[in-house]
Amino acid sequence: MSRVVFESPSARARVDRAAEWLGGRREPHVTIVAASIDAAAEVARTAIARSNGLRASLGWQRTTLGALAASLARTELARLGLVPASALALEALCARVVHNHGDTLGRLAPIRERPGLPRALARTLGELRLARAEKIADPTLARLLAAYEAELEATKLADRARTLAIATEVARGRTGLAPASAALLLLDVPLRSRAERELVEALVEKAPAALAVIPTGDERALELASAALDVTKREEHVPDATEGPLAQLWSGLFGATAAEGTRVPDEAVTVLSAPGESRECVEIARLVLAEAAESRTPLDRMAVLLRAPRYGAHVVEAFRRAKIPVYFARGTTRPDPSGRAFLALLACAAEQLSARRFSEYLSLGEVPDEGKDGAPPPALPRADRVAAPDDETLHALVGAGAAEERPEQPDEALLSEPQAPPVAEEDQGAAFGTLRTPRHWERLLVEAAVIGEAGRWRSRLAGLAAKLADDIEAYDKKDETALADGLRRELAALEALRRFALPLVDDLAALPRSATWGEWIEKLGALASRALRRPDRVLAVLGELEPMSKVANIDISEVRLVLEPRLSQLRIPELGRRYGKVFVATTDEARGLAFDVVFVPGLAEKIFPQKVVEDPLLLDAAREKLSPDLPTNKDRTDDERLALRLAVGAAKRRVVLSYPRLDVEQARPRTPSFYGLEVLRVAEGQLGDFEHLAEKAASTAEARIGWPAPAKREDAIDEAEYDLALLKNVLEKPENEVNGEGRYLVDANPHLSRALRFRWMRWDPKALRPSDGLVNPPPEALAAIHEHATDKRSFSPTALQNFAACPYRFLLSAVHKLAPREEPAAIEDMDPLTKGSLVHEVQYRLLTRLRDDGLLPMTADTLEAARERLDAILPEVAGEYRERLHPAIGRVWDDSITGIGADLREWLRRMLEDSDWTPVHFELSFGLKDPRAQDVKSTDEPVRLDIGLRLRGSIDLVERRKDGALRATDHKTGKIKAKKDETVIGGGEILQPVLYALTLERMFPDSKVVDGVLYYCTSAGNFEKVEVPLNDNARASAHMVAKTVSDALVKGFLPTAPNIEKKGYSACTWCDFKDVCGPYEEIRTKKKPQAPLKVLAELRKKK
Template sequence: MNRRIIVSADAESRLNAARDWIESYPADTELLVLANSNEAGNNLHLSLVASRGAAFGVKRLSLNVLASRLAQRKFSESGTTPATNLSFTAVVARSIHSLQSASKLKYFEPVAAKPGFTIAVARTLAELRMNEIGPKALKRLERGGKDLAAIATLVDEELTRAKLSDRSTLFQTAIASIESEENSSYIDLPILLLDLAIHSVLEQQLIQTLALRSPGVLATIPHGDENTTKALQTALKAATELSTNVGAVPTSLDYVKQHLFEDSAPNPSKLDSSVRLSNWPGEPRECIEIVRSIQTEAAQGVPFDQMAVLLNSPGEYRAHLDEAFARSDIPAYFVQGITSPDPAGRAMLALLACAADGLSAKRFAEYLSLGELPPPETPKDIESEWVASNDDLVQTAFNFEEPDVEPAPVPLPVADTEKSDVIDGALRTPARWERLIVDSAVIGGKDRWERRLNGLANEFTLRIQEAAPEEEALVESLRRQSRDLKALRDFALPLVERLSKLPTNASWGEWLAHLRELSVNALRNPEGVMATLADLEPMSTVGPVSLNEVQLVLDSRLRDLRVKPKTRQYGRVFVGPIDAVRGMSFQVVFVPGLAERVFPRKIVEDPILPDLQRNEIHPLLTTRGDQRDGERVALRLAVGSARERVYLSYPRIDVQQSRPRVPSFYALEALRAAEGELPGFEQVAA
């Protein structure tokens, strides 16, 4: 059988090898292309069509989507539902809460109620399950092993009871289902593994099982990704082939690709225009200068979609880049979308906190202050606001692609500022109403809300009656506040009644029904909240769940809204994390943030399962050494994806802490690989 593994530091070399391999088959041959992302698979397919004129039967999938499709029939027969990442986190939260309530946690008891504990445990358990490490192995660990084993056991029981499948169960079911007749369209095909990153035993097993039935397999791997190389060598039982792409006259970019993080170095030479290193005073200015350089490259004929900005720390740069691109009117494709504070999500959290605090007026005032009140004429229809989950573990066998042309925005009705109770998402309310109806205390229920609001209305009426005839301005002010109070009563009392009817304990299915109804009736823009609730749909049968657990699960997801791109990448500058560039190449690449603790990021040990214990139970679990190697692979990926030029930059000032920054060792290493000599900090700063 034909099995090949090609390793190269140059993305274009790997893509050329992939194209040549596909073109060795007739144009109507069915092929299976497993890529790291949809963008990588689509770009490769379009380049094939451009060169051959036609290509039929090329299935382009990610490993997660392929596993989901292979397991689909068995899940349907057993009634099992794939759990989204948020659903799995909710199961972990429920398990921790149950053990903590029963006083069964010992080692983790002091931190079990901390906000980040559930997410940290969920991340660790997901990794353990993908490497088939069960509770028995965890029990042997001296520090926290019994607690972690108890959580893992309860999580497994909850998943089984609710007929939920996490990612590990999905992959196990996919492996067991490969021989099924309904999966015949995915087996016995030539397979291309395009720059896949293999991080677990189950991923390796799925590839190995597919490869056993394949007449030919080609795998491309970025140079330096040793974990993936070892996994694919084991799965495919093939040796690696090293591929290089150095021109007759090597450029500085060629030298960087060849010598980065290697013991070798080129002969000393000056830096040419293919590698540029600059520094700027802070991330906002750095992003502005990146956009200016993009304008310069575009003026020289480089298409927007042949330029990419690759981020090792997206959280530090995404918002600044979004603003810089918007100000310059340059179209950008943010592969993971834009993350920004979500008023609707925070309004929902404020309402849940209001219910949890006994219908607190202070929490209700927080909700009103966020400007998320729906106009009275808005239809309150849950079905019209339904949003599907975006998690790739629950994708069906069909692809629903969005149209290229975005629908024109529907203009909102203009409210009459004199008559409408809700204006631009804000409610008419009398000044300092919350101070008037409560004495900095929690309102104890709907009845007290109604009594206090009625009392305030009576106070306004009495003051109007007692006003002297010449106090017309005062009377008009009191009448205006009385009208505003009526608007508050008409809106707040039904909503407070709805909050008072939230259950104390209920299944997730009941909670989702209540939360969806609350969203469409209390939020101006409920789409983001509805999408989050859709991710929890697989949890419907799990329960009973308390309001406190609901708040714990939703808190981190609803505070910030990630808006995924609605348009395709073509004609736009590609912006995304470095790992998203696997299987892709661009003429010009920008890599910002080459400062200490930004690129490379600070390496921290897993707080739940330290490295010493990880090495004790399984050699493939990620340790700090693997994280360090991953940071190096990231820079290799970023530089290797550039065909003509790479811009490296770093902020020389930490704006938030008002202190100077220095370039990271990675910036110095890139210059050493390009020039043949290690520069000093003074040379880099100059």
């Protein structure tokens, strides 16, 4: 019986030798065990192709060692009631072991709570079992291994070592899949453990012939294969120059000396560098295109072999841009919507039922169809919550490339379109995985101020529903049909949201604060089956955690820590065959495959080679004493070197090595790997330094960090690079030599044309243009803006004040109705807006009660009674605000309320000093169409002023003097901005005193209005009153404001012109629209012509 081991550094030579042996087999059955199914299929095709049609692959079993072991052990595992365990399940089992043996952990006791300990322990114990290690000297590790094995038996789980052991027994008994007469081919199988060697030994025992093909440098696999096969012949292949230009490189890597006087052709070894991993992959894509065009190399004869899997995303993006078809051996990853939706729910529970997190869940399109009552479907029974393991778990169980055939079509479960629901969409709250009107529920959650526990969800949503119902009734009484119908639609959307959301919120609130993993798995499984349209993957991951069921004291943060890495990303298997596509894989996945050209990215320190460290739980010194089959740092270093040998050996004609010069994420330079120097040492016959490596790389590609395009436009991989390369060339030429070379850009790309023209117009100092806001609008826009003229619609004083600060801000806020997005969140401090709103509410309720109780005007005798009412009203209003805003820090809120109370008492006391004036109207509104108007004199219609304005708003306080004269008071709770005895309109930015006084004249034509007052009614404003008499100057100033705004609307002239004449800040400093305009408006607008803004400048000068 022939037992041969063939060793070669060349993948092509190894595949040829295996194909030659395979073609000569006459046995009816041959088992081809390769590192991957792709490799096994490749050698079979090669053997058949070389037989000139005389051979077929009938009877040839193509498999991997892991898949073969699983196949052999399947029946016996079922008989014993054992289930193969995934990596996550084994980590869970180790977590249970650590938890159960916390008192006997010895030296590991200080790190028992660290989340990385179960993972490290699973790795170490797995290696010990694969090595069949006995008599462990470390008592702690020995106890943990015994406990681990006991847990495996108790939970009926089979780890890889147990599966290999059972498969070995089956193979020796010849009751497995492979017949006794099957010849055995081992193609680049990465044998690493004693358990694997014993399985191969059992497979070889009755095989009529066996061949093991091993890559040079894989000393561990060579040793184990030689022992397993009991070889009768060992063949060591030394490539010569006739086999290709890389023969010297294959043989010389990591050798003692370089061959003198010999040199690998420059075109066979290429080194390049780029600023960052992403740009590095772009340069690789560029070379792939050049190789295919110039050398006519088929795409499937090229490969990109990775040492760091994180490069995969960069390769996907670069090759997508270059329109190069690629084949990923392990498939690609993409965000998993169902997993992320479930993680959003867990985040919602962890963040005290955060409405923002719940909105995130709703937006991910994984909402299930609701039941007839509008609620989520009921949770599946425990017995029905079963899901098959995903591809990633199967890969961990049986090894790389386990599947016999890859599907030609995508998995319908992954890519199928949602089916139309049996109920009409307009009758559903949810359809196709998301609520029908996301903008409605998001706004409703904000309006309801849903912050906090489940009780607040119910009370706030119920409160909003009651408010909407009251508003509908009030509008119906006023015959405001359109407004009432709009609120009815709003109420219907709110009811749909309540029916669907509240049951899930209750489920989230019912999650335990701390529990065993078993309780968590039960609760989370029920939640997933109820809250997700496709819960299978979540249920599969939870199923893997079953061995951890008894581990106690697990809180939700630990649950999220375990689940997030597995649920956030989904691995999508590659479809179809690899032919006609560039092959992308790790170096281990490329075993047994040969290519003409191979690209090896990432030759930088800690990427390739990766950092080699000892196992912290079982150091190398202890490993060497325990078993020669346990890997040590020497073996790990050899594996890193082997990875380079495999990558270089996979190439027949050319190898391209690359490295990133920069770590873009951390903004620091990267050090090239010494592996690059080693390759150049062998290729050039002498050892150079890193400067030589950099010079070599620079001669290949001129990748610049500041300009992501090649030096020559002909080398561009897509349109964007082509355009940038051309522009760089044009910009470097003298202006007189440029003759319209870039003209095609503005013709071919309307978006670029618009962007360039827009940028030029924004920074053009010669004129104001449409890029500067609303300037010279087309007729359609002008007609639209005319609908907002001052004689056709109403404005509030606050909106008009925005005009003086910046006309464009006025346009965005008053015309386009833009505003910052609101998100419900617990406040940490009371902001000025909240403080002002609360103070105004207290003042309104207090003054109303004082009037109703006959305590106005106030006297010294009634002051104490007024204070008692204030002391009753303030806690009432503060409680309502506290319920709505849910402050995060109660003490800070209470201190703010205490300060407000002190200010209001002083405000109340000072009312006595103004005994000539009596409060008569409070929150007098006009034009607001408030369904519950605050004052009996309020009106739904705006007030038309003689100056040409239609005004809407609400006057905080109207007071009547003893002689019947009126004045309007606007309460302010901030610092003083107006100047006493100077301010009239404050440059157009303080309009309430004058405009409210004019409004009172129209609303009370029989009364004389003397002035308007800004009352800074808190200690922040020193209780200062700024009175603005309603005289001719005030009327003229108000008319100037109205005319300026009216003319701007008629002309359609509302440019970006922020007021920058203020000390230390400008109108842009706290503007809500900085994201719209950009950060340089103060600088840019200073350079614009000021003549068209003369009227605005005059308005701003008006005190």
